Amino acid sequence: MTERNTSTDSPEKRAAGIAAARLVSSGMVVGLGTGSTVAYTIKELGRLVREKGLDILGVVTSYQSEMLAIEAGIKLTTLSQHPELDLAIDGADQIDSELHAIKGGGAAHTREKIVSVSAKRFVVVADESKTSTQLDKTVPVEVLPFAKELAVKKIRELGGKPHLRSAVKKDGPVITDNGNFVLDAEFGVIKDPETLALQLSAIPGVVEHGIFCNVDELYIGNKDGSVKIVTRQK
């Protein structure tokens, strides 16, 4: 697992995050992702709520995005109250040319996947450094603590090298918002993300993994403030 860069002062991330906020209009129920890029979207939506009367409901994907949304003044709802969302916006750790993404650098990918699949449209915001022709970053796999050894064995059988993610400023493993462990699995270049996604999902005790095959659009921010939009070919 490479070190997480959550710098909050990035012109590229800001450009992408703010551009995606323009997709949101009054009356929408919006999935709010987790991480430093979508944080710009959440703050911008908060500004539009306060200054322009934007009337939306948000569904958060983590404790972090919940706190940010509350601070921004965005009204929140739940998937129980609003099971179908108009739009979900989130960041990614890596995204390939066919818009397969790896997420979960912040261990939020389980709720992020549930929220993104609940949305009619899923938009990823990122800077250029996240783009790649093929996926080759470690894949975060959230597992029930009870199932850790089985998951390690099964991931090895799939050709992966799993490592239990360790906490920072706490001894022992990272515990997700759902009370589980995260295995970061190295697979080298992932030639067929959709097949690997299905294989990981089939392991008993795997709660969710970080391969996302449901991205509709990618907003790539540049230093000069411009944004390139890539749409998935269906």
Ligand SMILES: O=C[C@H](O)[C@H](O)[C@H](O)COP(=O)(O)O
């Ligand atoms: O678990 C975390 C999420 O999947 C994030 O959306 C992802 O790690 C990207 O975060 P950032 O925008 O901070 O690079």
